Every structure is written in structure tokens, then in C-alpha cells.
Amino acid sequence: MPGSGTGILGVRDVVFPSAGYRAGASVPGDAVNSQAVGESDSGGAARPSTRDGRWLAQAAALALPVIILAVGGWVQRWTHEDAFINFRVVDQVFAGHGPVYNSGQRVEVTTSTLWFAWLVVARAMAGWITDIDTLSLVSGLAMATAGLVAGMVGASRLARARARACVLIPAGAMAQACLAPVRDWATSGLETGMAVGWIGLCFAGLCARAVTGAEDPFSPVRRWGTPILIGLGVLVRPDFVVFVVAFGVAWLALSPPGWRGKLGSVAAAAAIPVVYQVFRMGYYASLVPNTALAKEGTGARWGQGWAYLVDTVRPYALIVPLAALVLAVAVPGVARLGRRQTIAVAAPLAGAMLSALYVVRVGGDYMHARFLIPAVFAAFLPISVVDGRALRARQPLTLAIPAVVVLWALVNLVAVPTRGNPVDATGFDQGHFIVNERLLYEGWNGLTMTDMEKYYAVRNITYQLREPLAAHAAGEDVFFRQSGFEYERVPLPAGQGVRVDTFAAGRQGYIYGPDIALFDRFGLTDPVAARLELAVPRDRRPGHEKLTPDDWVWALNAPHGGGSGADQARRALECPDLVDLQTSVSNSLTLSQFLRNVVNAPRLTLIEVPLDPDAAVARFCP
Secondary structure, eight states: OTTOOSTTTTHHHHHSTTTTOOTTOOOSTTOOOOOOTTOOTTOOOOOHHHHHHHHHHHHHHHHHHHHHHHHHHHHTOOBOTTHHHHHHHHHHHHTTSOSOSBTTBOOOOOSOHHHHHHHHHHHHHHTTTSOHHHHHHHHHHHHHHHHHHHHHHHHHHHHHTTOSSOOEEOHHHHHHHHSHHHHHHTSBTSTHHHHHHHHHHHHHHHHHHHHHOTTSOOOHHHHHHHHHHHHTHHHHOGGGHHHHHHHHHHHHHHSOSSHHHHHHHHHHHHHHHHHHHHHHHHHHSOSSOHHHHHTTTTOOOHHHHHHHHHHHHGGGTTHHHHHHHHHHHHSTTTSOOOHHHHHHHHHHHHHHHHHHHHHHHTTOOSBTTGGGHHHHHHHTGGGSSEEHHHHHHHOGGGGHHHHHHHHHHHHHHHHOOSOOSOOOTTSBOTTTOOBOHHHHHHHHHOSSHHHHHHHHHHHTOOTTTHHHHHHHHTTOOEEEEEETTEEEEEEOOTTOOEEEEESOOSHHHHHHOTTSEEEETTSTTOHHHHTBOOOSSOOSOTTOOOOOOHHHHHHHHOSSOSOHHHHHHHHHHTSHHHHHHHHHHHSOOOHHHHHHHHHHHHHHHTOOBOSSHHHHHHHHOO
């Protein structure tokens, strides 16, 4: 097949970019057959030693960003607090309780469904070799590296569509790999590595179709694999719907004429997400993950979002390579793409802009740069590699564009570590609550649970570990309500077990194991707490703005105590709508219960509970 290399991604064509075309061959689609600059018209070939030397130099140049990301990501490896929320849910699956945080309460606390599913598979396959902490680190880094390679493959195909002999410069790939937050978040135990890998693979699939032409008889894997892959984006992260739309529209525009094929692609993309959405509605009685409700993922905080954008761009002078990117894709005479190649290039750029706009609108995050990494990575995909020979042939000065990007990348790699806004001794920017998470958690807790246990032992933090574990071992029924740095023990009725009040549901929950229930004060683990109305003004860390008042903490965890406000909250919990909400996730999951949940999920998702218990009673028990 013209334009295809070895394997689905054509990796051979990246290293040996002129191998895929013979002299005089035409390229499908909008590709223009052009003679390589400096090549003999008579077909004379360079001496084998010279050719081998050029191939080796080309391979070394293309391998450099891959090595930087893989090695740098491993050197900067770490595990974030939130990763242990996923690890606890994985433990619950293997304990036979299902994909839940607390046994007996079906609440979806995993934001990335696909990342969680991969962790389950990884533990099933390799859990006997090493712990899930290490599996998550290796998996995330491997996926991020695969995304980088896939992006380079896609961009190289676009370059080779214009000339059969290229000198590929990995400008955008160097920018992606040398940006410190990309290497930081390639591990972390969260889904960022998978997100980068997914974006890169989608771009490679679009470029393959753009170059081969709509008339090309794709194999079943390549024809249906890319639409299925694109559809999985909403399971990587719900907010990736913007990327799904951008990539999906591009795929349809590159597809052959006729509505049947396009409908088939839409059906292939939607099949798995739709099946999972029905499962989510029936199992969790919700349209969205509980984290989306607890974190108010649809509210607007433009000022905080702008601060988050500045916190990501300014420390690394990202405006420099972004300006070069604009010149590379927008200035006439520099890119000179055909219609099909333009569609492939426009998709990640549109997705990047929409994703960045969404992140800014919702206020960003408290984790430095994390939520903008997918947008930054996608933005550099069109210039992941560029053809230096073609640029020089058109206008020698245009070679300054990749040169500036590579120089910026090397300066960042050598001289600019991860950093955010000015911070105090605790690591937090007190104005906008943005923190350099890797340095913070690496210094506090290390990489794995072994590090965490050592940290607790050195600090002698007995209240967070020993008391609830000892109570569980003794078969007690007690609620540990957090009061400052101590626990208040509240007796519970027989059979209730041990419940723990916490401000951090990750490592602590993972340490306690599947049988001790945790109540997260920020609403992540409880369906009622997640639906509490947001306090105004929104003056806490993004994603941590719903702090459950004490009256509700008492009411949701103990049948008595806490005073009159807690008693009123308990009364509200007995109102019909809130009873439906609680029983929908705690009743045995029979087929009839599943179907009821599917029907009621829209109504239950939209429930908003007033912070004031009196107001809650007035709303739900009129």
C-alpha cells in the first residue's frame, strides 16, 4: 500500500522516511509528488556509507525526544494521593465488592473509567509480580511514550505526503518531551499518561487516513479501530468529549462519500461509551461520576482559570513555542498543506483550544499544569516532526521555526525544573491554591505504600492508622469523627462496622482496606455529600470547594449525636427524594433495581441538597 510502513503505525517510515516511495510514484489524496532537493534526476543513489550515516543520524534525532520522555519520566516518577483512590477501588473489585469505594454503597469515585479498567486488568495479569503502585507508574509512562511516538508517526506521514525524501526534525516532539510537567504527570498513578497516549494514537489514525486517501480499502482493524479508539475518549476523561468531537468530525470528513460508512463509524465510536453509560445509570444511579458532582465540573470560575493558565504558561515561557506553532500552521507558504492534510492537522488544534477553554472556564485545578497537559500535547502534534528539507527549499528563513522550538525545549530540559507560582513553606500558592504536587508529595510521602507507612511511622501519626485498624480488628462498631488532629469515637449500632471521617480519601483509604468505610469531607465518597449545594463565594481550592458541614457529617455517619442541626439533617435524609437516592445505591442490585436506576438516574443526578438542614427539610419534605 503506498504510504504505509511496517505495522499499523508505520514506525519504519519514521526512521527511514524515504523508504515508502519509489521514484515517480504518486501519492493518494491531496499529496503532491515532489522531487527531493539535491537528488539526481537520473535516479543515482548516494553511496551506501553516506546513506547509512544519514539514516543513523535521522534515527538518533527522532529517538531523542522519546528517550527524554521515557528516562525523564522514570526519574521524576511519583504517586499522587488521588491515585490511591483508584487503587482502593481495584482492591474492592478483587475483594468481591464491585467497582465501589465503600462496600455496600455503589458510588463511582473513579473519574477515568478506562484508566481504572486498565488497573484492574494490570493487577489481574501482573499483580503477582509487583504491587499496583509500580504497575500504575510503568503503565502511565509507557502510554505517554506511546502517544509521543504515535504523534511523530502521524506528523511524519504528513511530511512524506509532500516529498518522498525528507529530513525530519522532531521540533514539536522535543517541546512535548522537554516540558517538565509532561514528564511529571506521565506517571503519578493518574490517567494523564493514558490521556497523552490516546491523543497521540487518534492523531496517527487521522493522518493515516488523510495520506492514504478516502478510497483506500482499509483493513477491518484500521477501518474500525480508529473510530472505536476515538469514542473511548469520553472514558479516558469525561471532559475529553471536546477531543472526541474534534477527532470524530475530522474522521468523518476524511471518510469516503456515502452515509452508510459514516453512520457505521459513528456507531463504532459510540458503542462502548453508550454501553458503559447504561451500566453507570443502572449500577450507580447517576449520569456522571460522583467526582463530577462533588467537584462541580460545570461551574464557571474564569478568574481562577486564567490564573491557572498563567501558572502553566509563564514559568516555562510556553508562549515562545506556541508562537512558533502558529507560524508553522497558519502562515501561507510555511505549511502548504492539502485539504486532507489540513483536516488532520486541524483536529488536534481544535481539540486543544476547546479543552484549554473548558479548563479555564471551570477554574483549572489545584495541581500545577496537570489539566492543561492534554491541550499542550495536542497543540504540538502537527509539528511533532517537520520536514527541514522542504522548509529550506521554500524559504530558508522558515528553518528558524523548528530551530526556535528545539532550542526552547533544550533550555527547558536543562535549566527549567517543574515549578508554579511563588509558594510558601507548605508548597501552596496562597492566592490561587495551586500547588506543585510532585514535589509536595514526593517530599511527604514517597512513591509507594511502603514509603507512606515509613512516613507515618517516623511522624508517629497514630490517629490516622492505628485506632481505626485496631477497632476493626476487635470487631467494634464505631465512627471516628475527625476533630482537629484527633478522632472522636462515636459508638454505632451493632453490625455497622468501622467508619472514618477524613479529608483525604486516597492513601488513608488504601491503607485501611476494603472493609473499613471512609467518609470524605469533600463529598467524593458519598452520594448525598456530593450533591450538597456549593458555598458562595467559591474561595477554596478548585475541586475541593464542597466541604461537608458538621451537621451533615453527623447525619450521614451516625444515627445520633451532633445536636439539633444534625437531627434536622437526619430528618431531611428521610424525605422521599433523598431516600430514593440512598436506597438506589445501597439496595441489592437486582434486575428490577437496575432498571429503576436507569429510569431514575437523570432525576437523581440533578438533586441539589441545601447546606442548611432546615432548608433541606423545607425543600424535600414540604
